[in-house]
Amino acid sequence: MPVEELSLDQYGITAQELTALSEKCLEARERAYCPYSQFRVGAALLLRPRADSTSSALNxxxxxNVENASYPxxxxxxxxxxGTAVVQGYKHGDIRAVGVATDIEGYCSPCGMCRQFLREFLDLDTPIFMHNKDGNFQVKTMGELLPxxxxxxxxxxxxxLLASRASKAPGSA
Incomplete structure (x- = not known):
């Protein structure tokens, strides 16, 4: 779907932000290390501006993806x-949008493990833009991908939880 055809107001991002997010996840796909599967995946996170930042640049x-000879x-x-965002000090609610890019014709959503991992840091209405090999995308919210x-x-x-457990322990009053 072209950016011009999408109403971005519902996602709280601008066309410029989506374009930058799309470019970055496609760029990241080029850096994938996948000598075994040859299935390249790139991801990009659009982050909220840091409270201590005076920069107007998008973060x-x-x-x-990084494979290993021991597949799992x-x-x-x-x-x-x-993980990179967390190391930089970001936390739940700081991710405004996610972009994911693969080399397939269809749209590939994050795997089940990644959906649960993303859920720890994303609000349910956070958009996830899934790009195909041509850079076209489909968008779903975190809540839609993980109902x-x-x-x-x-x-x-x-x-x-500790108090509840203690009150049910043998010998507790």
Whole structure:
């Protein structure tokens, strides 16, 4: 879908931001390390401006999939990008949009593991733009990609869980 045909108001981003996000996830795809599967994936995160920043530049963090000869040890592009953002001090709610790019004709959403990983840091209305090999995209929100999700907002505070457990322990009053 071309940027001009999409109403970006519902996602809270501008056409300029989407264009930059799209360019960065496509660029990240080129950096993928995938000698075994040859399935390149690039991801980009559009981040909220930092409170301590005076720069007007867009803050976009990228990631690419990184495979390993021991197949299960590889890391997906989305998790690489989120890990980079976390190291830079970002947290839940700081990611405004996600871009993902692959080399296939169709639109490839983040895998199940990445959906759950993203859910830890994204609001349910955060848009995820999924780009195909030609750079065209389809967009879904985090909530659409992971309905009935389990996220940090579902868990009671740790103190409440500990207190509940203590009150049910044998010998508690």
């Amino acid at each position: 976009i963090v990228i990631g690419a 040890v590889g890391t997906c592009a989305e998790r690489v990008a989120v 009935m999700s389990f996220g940090p907002d579902v868990l009671p505070p740790p103190e409440e």
